[in-house]
Amino acid sequence: MNKLLDLLRGDTEADRVVPPTGFTVLLTLASSAAMAFLAVFVLALALSAGRQASAWEDALSDTATVRISAPADELEAQANAVETILAQTPGVGATHRLTADEQAQLLAPWFGEELPLDTLRLPILIEVSLDGEGPDPQGLRQRFAAEAPGAVFDDHGRWRAPMIDAASGLKTISLIALLLIVAVTGVTIALAASAALAANGQVIDVLRLVGAEDSYITRAFVRRFTLRTLIGAIGGTVVGLIAVALIPNVSLDGAVSDVGLRGFEWLLPFLVPVGAAMLAFGATRFAATRRLAEVS
Amino acid sequence: MMQKQCDMNDVPAIELHNAAMSYGGRTLFRDVGITLAQGSFHFLTGPSGAGKTTLMKLCYGALRPTEGRVSVFGEDTGHMSRDEIARMRRNVGVVHQDCQFVDHLSVSENVLLPVKVSGAVAEDLDANLSELMGWVGLTNLADHRPAELSGGERQRAALARAVILSPDVILADEPTGNVDWEMSLKILNLLIELNRLGKTVLCATHDMSLIRQAKTRVSARVLRLRGTSIELAGAEL
Ligand SMILES: Nc1ncnc2c1ncn2[C@@H]1O[C@H](COP(=O)(O)OP(=O)(O)OP(=O)(O)O)[C@@H](O)[C@H]1O
Numbered sequence: 210m211n212k213l214l215d216l217l218r219g220d221t222e223a224d225r226v227v228p229p230t231g232f233t234v235l236l237t238l239a240s241s242a243a244m245a246f247l248a249v250f251v252l253a254l255a256l257s258a259g260r261q262a263s264a265w266e267d268a269l270s271d272t273a274t275v276r277i278s279a280p281a282d283e284l285e286a287q288a289n290a291v292e293t294i295l296a297q298t299p300g301v302g303a304t305h306r307l308t309a310d311e312q313a314q315l316l317a318p319w320f321g322e323e324l325p326l327d328t329l330r331l332p333i334l335i336e337v338s339l340d341g342e343g344p345d346p347q348g349l350r351q352r353f354a355a356e357a358p359g360a361v362f363d364d365h366g367r368w369r370a371p372m373i374d375a376a377s378g379l380k381t382i383s384l385i386a387l388l389l390i391v392a393v394t395g396v397t398i399a400l401a402a403s404a405a406l407a408a409n410g411q412v413i414d415v416l417r418l419v420g421a422e423d424s425y426i427t428r429a430f431v432r433r434f435t436l437r438t439l440i441g442a443i444g445g446t447v448v449g450l451i452a453v454a455l456i457p458n459v460s461l462d463g464a465v466s467d468v469g470l471r472g473f474e475w476l477l478p479f480l481v482p483v484g485a486a487m488l489a490f491g492a493t494r495f496a497a498t499r500r501l502a503e504v505s
Numbered sequence: 506m507m508q509k510q511c512d513m514n515d516v517p518a519i520e521l522h523n524a525a526m527s528y529g530g531r532t533l534f535r536d537v538g539i540t541l542a543q544g545s546f547h548f549l550t551g552p553s554g555a556g557k558t559t560l561m562k563l564c565y566g567a568l569r570p571t572e573g574r575v576s577v578f579g580e581d582t583g584h585m586s587r588d589e590i591a592r593m594r595r596n597v598g599v600v601h602q603d604c605q606f607v608d609h610l611s612v613s614e615n616v617l618l619p620v621k622v623s624g625a626v627a628e629d630l631d632a633n634l635s636e637l638m639g640w641v642g643l644t645n646l647a648d649h650r651p652a653e654l655s656g657g658e659r660q661r662a663a664l665a666r667a668v669i670l671s672p673d674v675i676l677a678d679e680p681t682g683n684v685d686w687e688m689s690l691k692i693l694n695l696l697i698e699l700n701r702l703g704k705t706v707l708c709a710t711h712d713m714s715l716i717r718q719a720k721t722r723v724s725a726r727v728l729r730l731r732g733t734s735i736e737l738a739g740a741e742l
């Protein structure tokens with residue numbers, strides 16, 4: 210890091226010695242800008258997916274539902290039995306039997322407000338809030354089977370679990386994509402630097418002939434490529450941030466829809482140019498060291 | 506410090522010890538032992554392809570001998586690190602056979618390169634530079650690009666660059682390579698002046714008239730590459 214700062218302070222004399230080599234300037238600027246843009250996007254995606262996954266995970270562990278469907282004469286007894294069992298089960302917090310009004314509200318979106326509930330035989334729904342890890346669903350189901358055969362324990366996990374997996378998968382893939390972006394950026398800059406070093410073979414020979422140490426020559430090239438990459442990456446990051454900010458923020462329940470950055474996450478993309486500069490520093494040094502090994 | 510100074514004066518500027526050089530199995534020379542005492546003037550001659558440039562490169566650590574060793578002021582180049590080689594070259598000015606400039610820099614910037622890469626903070630740099638440019642007769646061409654110079658002007662610019670750090674040794678590889686007689690004499694004069702200032706000079710050339718001319722003015726020895734060995738050429742020159 211110190212070396213990096215020294216480098217930015219710079220030695221303009223050494224800069225003059227290395228001529229600007231046309232296409233590598235553009236290659237470095239453009240590729241670092243593009244990669245920074247992608248990196249910001251993928252970073253936002255990874256953070257969003259991670260956020261979604263943990264939100265779902267939290268929602269998952271919060272509540273469960275017990276649904277009791279039984280012949281009318283047994284319904285009330287089974288519901289009472291369920292409430293007794295729940296009260297004895299560790300991991301179960303408060304329970305709440307949904308009233309007829311609440312059930313009507315739940316069903317209204319599908320059947321309209323005017324639903325004649327009393328003419329329908331509805332199951333009884335008990336909302337259960339869970340403590341910690343929640344109850345052991347297997348044990349609970351066994352007790353229900355014995356004492357309230359019409360009760361079904363639904364911990365919401367059956368349908369949410371795959372979505373959590375999907376969201377975590379998305380996060381993992383985003384992080385892999387980020388690694389690939391880092392790798393491709395590193396290789397691109399190393400190649401651009403190699404091309405520049407090769408194009409300046411004569412300059413390097415002369416510098417060695419007149420007594421330049423390797424570090425002098427390396428510095429001249431490294432400084433140039435690090436600065437170019439930094440500039441390109443800052444550009445790409447800014448455009449990427451604007452793009453992320455412009456993604457409409459629709460919060461559809463249960464879908465990865467709010468791709469974007471929240472709160473302190475807005476600071477993370479600023480690491481992208483810094484990381485790119487460090488990458489360029491390493492890649493160019495690597496290229497220069499390899500090249501100089503061929504010069505006596 | 507004094508002790509070291511005394512010792513240093515006895516050490517040859519450059520010494521080859523049983524040095525052999527071959528490129529991919531083809532031996533250019535072997536068992537070469539030469540000693541360039543400090544302040545001496547040597548010519549290195551021999552037919553084209555004999556290995557004059559190669560021997561020069563051994564002397565400034567651009568090549569290492571396949572056998573034997575090369576010492577610069579008593580230090581074995583084979584044991585020097587790359588940085589030590591670089592620093593050694595600041596005390597061994599080289600006029601490369603094809604000069605070698607940084608094309609996009611001006612002549613004076615090229616001449617100043619050794620100062621820049623050494624990081625030396627030289628006072629009176631501008632004065633020294635213009636004196637040096639005057640000495641080699643390139644004052645008017647200081648701001649030109651190397652590509653705009655004639656052969657003789659390039660050689661003199663290369664010589665100016667080789668001596669700007671005031672090195673103790675000057676290695677000049679065919680400094681009169683493609684210039685006319687008059688210009689050859691001018692360049693020879695510069696080398697003789699440097700030698701009179703106490704610098705060790707090794708000059709590769711196949712121009713016998715130049716050597717004969719020099720011998721009337723300095724006590725120069727002539728090393729001749731012949732076959733795979735080197736000999737001290739005698740009076741037949
Ligand atoms: N890097 C190299 N690899 C292989 N062979 C080489 C290399 N450099 C020089 N040679 C060969 O070694 C021989 C001597 O080359 P060198 O340049 O030392 O000769 P020279 O005496 O300086 O010739 P000239 O008078 O033409 O400058 C030549 O035959 C050349 O082809």
Ligand SMILES: [Mg+2]
Binds near residue numbers: 557558
């Ligand atoms: Mg030669």
